[in-house]
Amino acid sequence: MRAAYRVLALLTAVGVxxxxxxxxxxxxxxxxxxxxxxxxxxxxxxxxxxxxxxxxNILAVVVLALLVVSFFADVPSGRKLAAVVFGLVVLQIALAVLASGAPVLGILHGINGLAIAGVASMAARRASNAPALATSG
Known part of the structure; x- marks a missing residue:
């Protein structure tokens, strides 16, 4: 599941x-x-x-999948990072809707997009650097 988490986080960053x-x-x-x-x-x-x-729209689905996968992947701070990415995407959608009436909010939409890429990249790195699960037996 860690690999799926990493791929979804990378897809998010590339999507941005x-x-x-x-x-x-x-x-x-x-x-x-x-x-x-x-x-x-x-x-x-x-x-x-x-x-x-x-x-x-595709990114929204990918980020939702990242959040779901984060509950099953053994990634340090994985759930927290996925939740932050998800929250930033919700904010991104709100900024896009609000910018139709107040175009100056487009500035925040662009900056927030960069934040999404940064946190998603951090999440992917955490998944890459996470130690392998110890198996018994």
Whole structure:
């Protein structure tokens, strides 16, 4: 189970990297489309935005799985780290929703994403460095 914990934590950190790349793509595509005269309204979407939304949903499932697996994996502080990642993801979703009405919260959304990657990376390292379980018999 420690290996599953490690993989889920790593997938979370890599997922955040994908999120950063996707939102960067979104910004540059939006700028390019606006320059080209594309109407940017509430129905506007581009590849970067779509990837960011889809990957965000996938990340939520991965982080929920990490939290569940943490109860069965023998990782030092594993449950605590998984719970922190889960809490940060809940905050991330709330910030995304609230930023629609108050765009300045997008700053916190970006910073919180980096925190998710950092804590998930720490969790993966803990799983890698955890001593093997002693077996009797």
């Amino acid at each position: 990297v994908i999120q950063v790349a996707a939102i960067g793509l979104d910004g540059f595509m939006l700028n390019s489309d606006a320059r080209d005269g594309v109407t940017v309204d509430s129905s506007y979407s581009n590849l970067g935005q779509s990837i960011h939304q889809l990957n965000g």
